[in-house]
Amino acid sequence: MEKTSIESPIEIFEHSLEASKKIASRIAQLIIAKKEVGQMAVLGLATGSSPIEVYNELVRMHREEALSFQNVITFNLDEYFPMAPDREQSYHRFMNEYLFDHVDILPENIHIPDGTLTSVESVNKYCQAYEEKIDEVGGIDLQILGIGRTGHIGFNEPGSTLESITRLVTLDNKTRVDATKDFFGKHNVPKNAVTMGISTILKSKQVVLMAWGEGKAEIVERAINGHMSAQVPATFLQNHMNVTYYFDMPAASELAQVKTPWLLDSITWDALMVRKAVVWLCEILGKPILTLTNEDYNENGLSELLTKRDSAYKINIEVFNQLQHTITGWPGGKPNADDSQRPERNTPFPKRTLIFSPHPDDDVISMGGTLLRLVEQGHEVHVAYQVSGNIAVFDEYAYNYLDFMCDYNQMIDVKNEKLIALRDEVRDYMQSDQSGNKAPDALRELKGQLRKNEAKAACRYCGVDEKNLHFMNLPFYETGEVKKKPLGEEDIQLTMDLLQEQQPHQVFLAGDLSDPHGTHRVCLEAIFEAMRRLKNEAWTDNCKVWMYRGAWQEWDIADIEMAVPISPEELMKKRQAIFRHQSQKDGVAFPGSDAREFWQRAEDRNRHTARQYDKLGMAQYEAMEAFVEWDFKNE
Incomplete structure (x- = not known):
């Protein structure tokens, strides 16, 4: 599918906390505006690490600024399947712990996909009803999204189509690997999930997508600048008329406005920016610094820098010396040596x-x-x-150690009842569904x-x-x-x-x-x-x-x-x-x-x-x- 010409605002922040507060403020403004005209604010909510600071700020606003959630209806994006709502990894539990238990939202206004259904038929009926509930309340006013490493939004994995609605899906292997941190190992991660579809998400009146950290940089760049494709579901947001992207600097690091801003507009050429530009130029041309020419700078978008510094030779020497001076075999400083060109001081010694x-x-x-x-x-x-x-x-590693200690004690004729009891407790825990x-x-x-x-x-x-x-x-x-x-x-x-x-x-x-x-x-x-x-x-x-x-x-x-x-x-x-x-x-x-x-x-x-x-x-x-x-x- 060809990329459209819709331009969506991208807001880049130094830290995720600052961005999260901006998103929370936007949600609060919507809630208040709806309340003033006697309407319900319908929010689409996400889980995972990305929105935690947003929810923390909303809770603070409720406690300290009297922000009420009584006119709020929520629909969560997804839930693992199967998944009991009281399990540690359940998104029901996540939402309660981070938001719902701390604000005055009415329980009947909370909607989270059910991970406890027992048959495909019951899941299909439930998903259809979920879609109907969203339509009955007039659609989602503001949908909050994170983005997965596969480019998924919700659990719409690569291959999800524009027409997809709420449904049962099979999780991508990368998604399950990324979830191991929550499940104490990939073998505990469910293979399926219930998720809103791409079509459901795109019907939202406003969409916010957030991403934090270097680990999201590559997929963020593809989501923003790649052609719309089912292989990167987040690219479908490019066709939404009201989507805003919120990134911290590390997540935005592969975007042109951060990585190569000189290609977009005139910039301030401080020492760091000069260094970044020269290193970039060397990488794209495959040339060492001291071999770069005036033509290399002029033909690759760096004519402004060349004009300010007179010649490639001057720029090359400056950056070469800066980088060479970063190299040191004395990370604590070299005693009795000139440290004027070294990253660490020669005194005190030892440090x-x-x-x-x-x-x-x-x-x-x-x-x-x-x-x-x-x-x-x-x-x-x-x-x-x-x-x-x-x-x-x-668990198995610790159990093996316990088992060894028990066997060793038996071998030397020492009986430690507490050790044996602990080994048995660990074995029972490992064999239980807990x-x-x-x-x-x-x-x-x-x-x-x-x-x-x-x-x-x-x-x-x-x-x-x-x-x-x-x-x-x-x-x-x-x-x-x-x-x-x-x-x-x-x-x-x-x-x-x-x-x-x-x-x-x-x-x-x-x-x-x-x-x-x-x-x-x-x-x-x-x-x-x-x-x-x-x-x-x-x-x-x-x-x-x-x-x-x-x-x-x-x-x-x-x-x-x-x-x-x-x-x-x-x-x-x-x-x-x-x-x-x-x-x-x-x-x-x-x-x-x-x-x-x-x-x-x-x-x-x-x-x-x-x-x-x-x-x-x-x-x-x-x-x-x-x-x-x-x-x-x-x-």
């Missing part, structure tokens, strides 16, 4: 370095080579593990201890003193469920306490927001808020904060401010450190969209970064780990 690791393996996965280098060069390295990571351990829901507390504690010991083993291998390990166990994570609590004051205070205690000269933290269950995002915000509150402390004047990225994403080459080369031997040592995390080896509970193991992802990413520097004309290395500085003093 006290604090590495924040969201999960117990992010440190070695994301910056294992740099960690090894810091230890080798004599710095005082501390590692702070922010959460226990207990939900990422398979497997995949909240695990027994003792099992979670065992899993957390397993991950703690693996982290200690990895750090011993890397040479980090055990007394320098800090297991924070931030409270937001310790719910026993995939769903976590929001960032709380206790999480921030624990982070501040550790920073105040250590007063580090360097802080490394995870700036990767693409992890499939959002823990990195909360851990990052805990550190951000802690550093904001502490930035007037004297020790922070001599502290630099570096952000690394994890197993899912890497910094764009133009954004990198410190690149640490890794030799083949160091890369092998990094791999061995990752291997110490045995519960995460040979398959993990939350793999995201990448089937490779974490050590494979890390090595491929590090080698790719080195190849990019090489292609730009820099020295050739085996691999590189990359960092971006967070200027917390001047944010």
